[in-house]
Amino acid sequence: MLVNLLVFNLVRHVTDLQVVRASVIATVVAIVFNYVGFRYFAYRDRDKSGRTRELVLFLLFSAVGLVIENGVLYVATYGFDWNSPLQNNIFKFVGIGVATLFRFWSYRTWVFRALPPGEAVADAEAAPERERDERSRAGQRVP
Template structure:
Protein backbone atom coordinates (compact mmCIF):
# COMPACT_ATOMS: atom_id res chain seq x y z
CA UNK A 1 0.00 0.00 0.00
CA UNK A 2 1.15 3.56 -0.62
CA UNK A 3 3.23 2.36 -3.55
CA UNK A 4 2.79 2.97 -7.24
CA UNK A 5 2.64 0.06 -9.64
CA UNK A 6 6.36 0.50 -10.33
CA UNK A 7 7.10 -0.29 -6.71
CA UNK A 8 8.27 3.25 -5.93
CA UNK A 9 6.66 5.21 -3.18
CA UNK A 10 4.83 8.28 -4.50
CA UNK A 11 4.75 11.57 -2.72
CA UNK A 12 2.27 14.37 -3.24
CA UNK A 13 3.36 17.08 -5.68
CA UNK A 14 4.81 20.26 -4.24
CA UNK A 15 2.72 23.40 -4.01
CA UNK A 16 4.89 25.06 -6.66
CA UNK A 17 4.41 22.17 -9.06
CA UNK A 18 0.64 22.25 -8.56
CA UNK A 19 0.58 26.01 -9.25
CA UNK A 20 2.73 25.63 -12.38
CA UNK A 21 0.49 22.82 -13.68
CA UNK A 22 -2.65 24.93 -13.06
CA UNK A 23 -1.09 27.93 -14.81
CA UNK A 24 -0.04 25.73 -17.73
CA UNK A 25 -3.60 24.42 -18.13
CA UNK A 26 -4.97 27.95 -17.85
CA UNK A 27 -2.56 29.28 -20.50
CA UNK A 28 -3.47 26.38 -22.81
CA UNK A 29 -7.21 27.04 -22.42
CA UNK A 30 -6.70 30.79 -22.79
CA UNK A 31 -4.67 30.09 -25.93
CA UNK A 32 -7.36 27.83 -27.39
CA UNK A 33 -10.06 30.45 -26.89
CA UNK A 34 -7.69 33.20 -28.00
CA UNK A 35 -6.75 31.23 -31.12
CA UNK A 36 -10.42 30.87 -32.05
CA UNK A 37 -10.89 34.59 -31.32
CA UNK A 38 -7.88 35.40 -33.51
CA UNK A 39 -9.43 33.49 -36.41
CA UNK A 40 -12.79 35.22 -35.88
CA UNK A 41 -11.04 38.60 -35.69
CA UNK A 42 -8.98 38.14 -38.85
CA UNK A 43 -11.82 36.54 -40.83
CA UNK A 44 -14.31 39.28 -39.95
CA UNK A 45 -11.65 41.96 -40.59
CA UNK A 46 -10.87 40.67 -44.07
CA UNK A 47 -14.55 40.04 -44.85
CA UNK A 48 -15.50 43.61 -43.86
CA UNK A 49 -12.57 44.96 -45.90
CA UNK A 50 -13.64 42.90 -48.93
CA UNK A 51 -17.35 43.75 -48.95
CA UNK A 52 -17.34 47.36 -47.69
CA UNK A 53 -15.46 50.57 -48.31
CA UNK A 54 -14.83 51.19 -44.60
CA UNK A 55 -11.41 52.52 -43.64
CA UNK A 56 -9.00 49.88 -42.34
CA UNK A 57 -9.16 50.83 -38.64
CA UNK A 58 -12.98 50.96 -38.61
CA UNK A 59 -13.12 47.50 -40.18
CA UNK A 60 -10.64 46.35 -37.56
CA UNK A 61 -12.70 47.76 -34.70
CA UNK A 62 -15.80 45.91 -35.97
CA UNK A 63 -13.81 42.66 -36.19
CA UNK A 64 -12.36 43.18 -32.71
CA UNK A 65 -15.81 43.73 -31.20
CA UNK A 66 -17.11 40.50 -32.79
CA UNK A 67 -14.05 38.64 -31.46
CA UNK A 68 -14.56 40.13 -27.97
CA UNK A 69 -18.08 38.70 -27.84
CA UNK A 70 -16.95 35.25 -28.96
CA UNK A 71 -13.99 35.35 -26.56
CA UNK A 72 -16.19 36.22 -23.59
CA UNK A 73 -18.30 33.15 -24.23
CA UNK A 74 -15.21 30.97 -24.56
CA UNK A 75 -13.54 32.37 -21.46
CA UNK A 76 -16.64 32.21 -19.25
CA UNK A 77 -17.79 28.76 -20.29
CA UNK A 78 -14.46 27.04 -21.05
CA UNK A 79 -11.28 28.67 -19.75
CA UNK A 80 -12.64 30.10 -16.50
CA UNK A 81 -15.77 27.99 -15.99
CA UNK A 82 -14.60 27.04 -12.48
CA UNK A 83 -14.16 30.64 -11.39
CA UNK A 84 -16.51 32.76 -9.29
CA UNK A 85 -19.84 33.28 -11.08
CA UNK A 86 -21.61 35.29 -8.41
CA UNK A 87 -20.88 38.80 -9.66
CA UNK A 88 -21.71 38.59 -13.37
CA UNK A 89 -22.42 42.31 -13.75
CA UNK A 90 -19.04 43.16 -12.25
CA UNK A 91 -17.37 40.47 -14.37
CA UNK A 92 -18.92 41.71 -17.62
CA UNK A 93 -18.17 45.34 -16.81
CA UNK A 94 -14.51 44.59 -16.13
CA UNK A 95 -14.30 42.28 -19.15
CA UNK A 96 -15.64 45.04 -21.40
CA UNK A 97 -13.35 47.63 -19.80
CA UNK A 98 -10.19 45.54 -20.24
CA UNK A 99 -11.32 44.36 -23.68
CA UNK A 100 -11.75 48.01 -24.62
CA UNK A 101 -8.19 48.74 -23.54
CA UNK A 102 -7.07 45.72 -25.58
CA UNK A 103 -9.06 47.07 -28.55
CA UNK A 104 -7.21 50.39 -28.25
CA UNK A 105 -3.83 48.64 -28.07
CA UNK A 106 -4.62 46.35 -31.00
CA UNK A 107 -6.02 49.05 -33.25
CA UNK A 108 -3.50 51.65 -32.11
CA UNK A 109 -0.73 49.51 -33.62
CA UNK A 110 -2.72 49.20 -36.86
CA UNK A 111 -3.50 52.93 -36.88
CA UNK A 112 0.16 53.87 -36.37
CA UNK A 113 1.31 51.55 -39.16
CA UNK A 114 -1.42 52.61 -41.58
CA UNK A 115 -1.61 56.36 -41.02
CA UNK A 116 1.72 57.05 -39.34
CA UNK A 117 3.98 55.06 -41.66
CA UNK A 118 1.72 54.67 -44.71
CA UNK A 119 1.83 50.86 -44.63
CA UNK A 120 -1.60 50.24 -46.11
CA UNK A 121 -1.50 47.17 -48.34
CA UNK A 122 -3.76 44.23 -47.42
CA UNK A 123 -0.72 42.20 -46.37
CA UNK A 124 0.64 45.03 -44.21
CA UNK A 125 -2.80 45.59 -42.68
CA UNK A 126 -2.98 41.92 -41.67
CA UNK A 127 0.59 41.85 -40.34
CA UNK A 128 0.07 44.89 -38.13
CA UNK A 129 -3.39 43.77 -37.04
CA UNK A 130 -1.83 40.44 -36.02
CA UNK A 131 1.01 42.24 -34.19
CA UNK A 132 -1.52 44.45 -32.38
CA UNK A 133 -3.56 41.41 -31.38
CA UNK A 134 -0.41 39.79 -29.97
CA UNK A 135 0.50 42.80 -27.83
CA UNK A 136 -3.09 43.24 -26.66
CA UNK A 137 -3.32 39.52 -25.80
CA UNK A 138 -0.55 39.83 -23.23
CA UNK A 139 -2.45 42.65 -21.53
CA UNK A 140 -5.76 40.77 -21.75
CA UNK A 141 -4.37 37.56 -20.24
CA UNK A 142 -2.98 39.44 -17.24
CA UNK A 143 -6.08 41.58 -16.72
CA UNK A 144 -8.67 38.85 -17.23
CA UNK A 145 -7.05 36.39 -14.83
CA UNK A 146 -6.24 39.09 -12.26
CA UNK A 147 -9.40 41.19 -12.27
CA UNK A 148 -12.22 39.65 -14.31
CA UNK A 149 -12.30 35.87 -13.80
CA UNK A 150 -11.00 35.75 -10.26
CA UNK A 151 -10.24 32.42 -8.68
CA UNK A 152 -12.43 31.19 -5.90
CA UNK A 153 -10.60 31.02 -2.57
CA UNK A 154 -8.79 27.74 -2.05
CA UNK A 155 -10.47 25.53 0.55
CA UNK A 156 -8.64 25.32 3.84
CA UNK A 157 -6.59 22.16 4.16
CA UNK A 158 -8.38 19.42 6.00
CA UNK A 159 -7.17 19.08 9.54
CA UNK A 160 -7.43 16.01 11.64
CA UNK A 161 -8.78 16.82 15.07
CA UNK A 162 -6.51 15.81 17.90
CA UNK A 163 -7.93 13.34 20.39
CA UNK A 164 -9.21 14.97 23.50
CA UNK A 165 -6.84 14.88 26.44
CA UNK A 166 -8.29 13.29 29.57
CA UNK A 167 -8.72 15.52 32.56
CA UNK A 168 -5.97 15.38 35.18
CA UNK A 169 -8.22 13.57 37.67
CA UNK A 170 -9.03 10.93 35.09
CA UNK A 171 -5.44 10.21 34.23
CA UNK A 172 -4.20 6.86 35.32
CA UNK A 173 -0.59 6.54 36.24
CA UNK A 174 1.34 3.79 34.51
CA UNK A 175 1.57 0.51 36.39
CA UNK A 176 4.53 0.21 38.73
CA UNK A 177 6.81 -2.76 38.40
CA UNK A 178 7.37 -4.80 41.49
CA UNK A 179 10.94 -4.80 42.73
CA UNK A 180 12.46 -8.17 43.30
Protein backbone atom coordinates in the same frame (compact mmCIF):
# COMPACT_ATOMS: atom_id res chain seq x y z
CA MET B 1 -7.65 35.64 -33.06
CA LEU B 2 -9.12 33.60 -35.90
CA VAL B 3 -12.54 35.26 -35.58
CA ASN B 4 -10.89 38.67 -35.42
CA LEU B 5 -8.80 38.16 -38.55
CA LEU B 6 -11.60 36.50 -40.51
CA VAL B 7 -14.12 39.24 -39.76
CA PHE B 8 -11.48 41.92 -40.47
CA ASN B 9 -10.69 40.52 -43.91
CA LEU B 10 -14.36 39.88 -44.70
CA VAL B 11 -15.33 43.46 -43.83
CA ARG B 12 -12.34 44.82 -45.79
CA HIS B 13 -13.30 42.87 -48.92
CA VAL B 14 -17.08 43.32 -48.76
CA THR B 15 -17.26 47.00 -47.73
CA ASP B 16 -15.43 50.21 -48.47
CA LEU B 17 -14.72 50.93 -44.81
CA GLN B 18 -11.33 52.26 -43.84
CA VAL B 19 -8.84 49.79 -42.39
CA VAL B 20 -9.09 50.82 -38.74
CA ARG B 21 -12.90 50.98 -38.80
CA ALA B 22 -13.05 47.46 -40.25
CA SER B 23 -10.60 46.38 -37.56
CA VAL B 24 -12.70 47.87 -34.77
CA ILE B 25 -15.77 45.98 -36.03
CA ALA B 26 -13.75 42.75 -36.14
CA THR B 27 -12.40 43.35 -32.64
CA VAL B 28 -15.89 43.92 -31.21
CA VAL B 29 -17.14 40.68 -32.77
CA ALA B 30 -14.10 38.86 -31.34
CA ILE B 31 -14.75 40.34 -27.87
CA VAL B 32 -18.23 38.77 -27.84
CA PHE B 33 -16.78 35.38 -28.86
CA ASN B 34 -14.04 35.78 -26.22
CA TYR B 35 -16.47 36.38 -23.38
CA VAL B 36 -18.50 33.30 -24.23
CA GLY B 37 -15.35 31.22 -24.61
CA PHE B 38 -13.76 32.43 -21.40
CA ARG B 39 -16.85 32.32 -19.18
CA TYR B 40 -18.27 29.01 -20.35
CA PHE B 41 -15.13 27.10 -21.33
CA ALA B 42 -11.71 28.36 -20.21
CA TYR B 43 -12.71 29.81 -16.83
CA ARG B 44 -15.93 27.90 -16.16
CA ASP B 45 -14.58 26.74 -12.79
CA ARG B 46 -13.91 30.29 -11.58
CA ASP B 47 -16.00 32.39 -9.22
CA LYS B 48 -19.46 32.91 -10.75
CA SER B 49 -20.78 35.40 -8.21
CA GLY B 50 -20.93 38.99 -9.34
CA ARG B 51 -21.58 38.46 -13.04
CA THR B 52 -22.35 42.17 -13.52
CA ARG B 53 -18.97 43.14 -12.05
CA GLU B 54 -17.30 40.47 -14.16
CA LEU B 55 -18.93 41.69 -17.37
CA VAL B 56 -18.15 45.36 -16.66
CA LEU B 57 -14.48 44.56 -15.98
CA PHE B 58 -14.32 42.28 -19.02
CA LEU B 59 -15.69 45.04 -21.26
CA LEU B 60 -13.40 47.65 -19.69
CA PHE B 61 -10.24 45.57 -20.21
CA SER B 62 -11.46 44.51 -23.66
CA ALA B 63 -11.89 48.18 -24.61
CA VAL B 64 -8.31 48.89 -23.51
CA GLY B 65 -7.19 45.91 -25.60
CA LEU B 66 -9.22 47.25 -28.54
CA VAL B 67 -7.36 50.57 -28.30
CA ILE B 68 -3.98 48.82 -28.08
CA GLU B 69 -4.74 46.47 -30.98
CA ASN B 70 -6.15 49.09 -33.29
CA GLY B 71 -3.61 51.70 -32.20
CA VAL B 72 -0.85 49.51 -33.63
CA LEU B 73 -2.76 49.21 -36.92
CA TYR B 74 -3.53 52.95 -36.95
CA VAL B 75 0.12 53.94 -36.48
CA ALA B 76 1.27 51.51 -39.17
CA THR B 77 -1.43 52.57 -41.64
CA TYR B 78 -1.59 56.33 -41.14
CA GLY B 79 1.72 57.05 -39.45
CA PHE B 80 4.00 55.01 -41.73
CA ASP B 81 1.66 54.67 -44.74
CA TRP B 82 1.93 50.87 -44.67
CA ASN B 83 -1.45 50.23 -46.21
CA SER B 84 -1.31 47.18 -48.47
CA PRO B 85 -3.59 44.22 -47.62
CA LEU B 86 -0.55 42.20 -46.51
CA GLN B 87 0.75 45.02 -44.32
CA ASN B 88 -2.72 45.55 -42.85
CA ASN B 89 -2.89 41.88 -41.87
CA ILE B 90 0.64 41.85 -40.46
CA PHE B 91 0.01 44.85 -38.23
CA LYS B 92 -3.45 43.62 -37.30
CA PHE B 93 -1.77 40.38 -36.18
CA VAL B 94 0.93 42.29 -34.25
CA GLY B 95 -1.74 44.43 -32.59
CA ILE B 96 -3.72 41.34 -31.61
CA GLY B 97 -0.56 39.85 -30.09
CA VAL B 98 0.26 42.89 -27.97
CA ALA B 99 -3.37 43.33 -26.86
CA THR B 100 -3.63 39.60 -26.08
CA LEU B 101 -0.79 39.83 -23.58
CA PHE B 102 -2.57 42.67 -21.80
CA ARG B 103 -5.96 40.95 -21.93
CA PHE B 104 -4.63 37.62 -20.66
CA TRP B 105 -3.07 39.30 -17.64
CA SER B 106 -6.08 41.49 -16.88
CA TYR B 107 -8.74 38.80 -17.37
CA ARG B 108 -6.89 36.29 -15.24
CA THR B 109 -6.04 38.84 -12.53
CA TRP B 110 -9.19 40.93 -12.30
CA VAL B 111 -12.11 39.43 -14.21
CA PHE B 112 -12.18 35.63 -13.90
CA ARG B 113 -10.75 35.34 -10.42
CA ALA B 114 -10.09 31.96 -8.87
CA LEU B 115 -12.13 30.98 -5.86
CA PRO B 116 -10.20 31.11 -2.58
CA PRO B 117 -8.91 27.57 -1.72
CA GLY B 118 -11.47 26.94 1.02
CA GLU B 119 -14.37 28.01 -1.16
CA ALA B 120 -13.11 25.95 -4.09
CA VAL B 121 -13.08 22.79 -1.97
CA ALA B 122 -16.52 23.54 -0.51
CA ASP B 123 -17.88 24.26 -3.99
CA ALA B 124 -16.49 20.97 -5.35
CA GLU B 125 -17.92 19.01 -2.42
CA ALA B 126 -21.35 20.61 -2.83
CA ALA B 127 -21.54 20.01 -6.60
CA PRO B 128 -23.15 16.52 -6.45
CA GLU B 129 -25.79 17.75 -4.02
CA ARG B 130 -26.53 20.81 -6.17
CA GLU B 131 -26.89 18.58 -9.24
CA ARG B 132 -29.29 16.30 -7.36
CA ASP B 133 -31.38 19.31 -6.27
CA GLU B 134 -31.47 20.67 -9.83
CA ARG B 135 -32.62 17.31 -11.19
CA SER B 136 -35.25 17.06 -8.49
CA ARG B 137 -36.62 20.53 -9.35
CA ALA B 138 -36.66 19.61 -13.04
CA GLY B 139 -38.78 16.57 -12.28
CA GLN B 140 -36.08 14.07 -13.21
CA ARG B 141 -35.62 10.84 -11.29
CA VAL B 142 -32.95 11.28 -8.61
CA PRO B 143 -30.79 8.20 -7.81
